[in-house]
Amino acid sequence: MEKKTCLYDRHVALGALMSPFGGFIMPIQYSNITDEHNAVRQHCGVFDVSHMGEVRITGPDAERYVQHIFTNDVAGAPIGQIYYGMMCYPDGGTVDDLLVYKMGDNDFFLVINAANIDKDVAWMQEHTEGFDIVLDHQSEYYGQLAVQGPEAEAVVEEVLGLPCKELKFYTAKVAPLSSPEGDTDLSSTANKATEAPSGAVGGAAAPIIISRTGYTGEDGFEIYGSHAFTQQCWDKLIESGRCKPCGLGCRDTLRFEVGLPLYGDELSADISPVMAGLSIFVKLDKEEFIGKEALAEQKANGVARRLVGIELADKAIPRHGYAVLTPEGEPVGEVTTGYHCLSVDKSVCMALVKTEHAKLGTELLVQIRKKTFPGVVVKKKFYDKHYKK
């Protein structure tokens, strides 16, 4: 039985196509994927991403603990800084990819994938020994909206009344803001997960977190708050007419086009961050973290398979799991995600292939049903990101 987010009734009322995703019943599309995709590229769209999981880590050893389970390096980070990275198994395989928000000294907010919540929380709990921390699983408390697109800043400021202009890319603030500077103490939102939400939008007691982050390749914000707050924000955004409701269908086409990975497709227990080309988020100069030795070895000696982009000459669409072959017909990998790319009108995919076939310009075939289609290895970013840094 899938869970519902706090916006489920609103999705149904809007006539969304609802489908199971990551243990939740989620909106795939409201109108159609292409229109929603274009709304985010050109104007503004809002996504219900309340299915994402949240974990708060506090206590004297919180930073040391995050450093232990996370591949990126949060040491000495300013408060409000956000890091993307992975949790890895000792063999380098990926437990999950996640965002880590530094909310205060020894206070971190971790945002994990819906489908991995149970696995991740169990993994985190298994590795707390020797760390003086409080691990608070807050997924049940938080709703989350992603407001994305070139007009997102204006929409969030004017429709929701949440100041966000000064927020830099990959930083977060609590709202309401006691100071326009980034040095606001975000710790005030810690351990509020069990408190009743205040009700008023931006009410002083509500632990609201807003960050300049997203999963679309456009400028935008992610807003975490109580269910009541999330519902009020959603209603205001939809009523304003300035923000199109967008489903997970276009969330996938948007993230894919700009080469962002999805756990389960481009990352998994079998696909390490090094194989996925995400080494930049693996800080091997860090003293220690789970998976470091294996990932260092992969980095030094190379990996057997690598994630690549493949562009097809034809319009046929490669899909997850389709075989990738050499021109001679030898199987060398498989497609992880593929689409007819909406922003550039080409059929493209990401694929995990044997490293000797991963060089840019390599000619490969993709098996699509009964036929094979010629393609060429390209960078796995098919459309340029438009972040406001």
Added chain:
Amino acid sequence: MATFQSGLYYSESHEYVRVEGEFGYIGISDYAQHALGNVVYVDMPEVDDEVTAGEEFGAVESVKAASDLIAPVSGTVVEVNEALEDEPELLNKDAFANWIIKVELSDKSELDNLMDVEAYKAHCE
């Protein structure tokens, strides 16, 4: 809302056949194009290919997924709708006007296994 057209033969997997003499025009129903959403690619067989009733002969791809096309009848492909190669969205505009393949029917008795519009309507409910 999906529209239904009388005078056609329908399969459970939402293909239709419009029969003209010895030939059948095969396409997908309006109900099917609604369910698929934006069609972005139609994978069609080639002229002279044989299609067999109940077997896959191509696919219709929406943004999100590929759906197999199942032949409602058997026959030899004598024409494919080339307009769909450049404008697959024609299926969304008018699924009944934009057939996918034209086949020379090899066994007209297979039509007896298909539904008329009333039965198909009930099937879609």
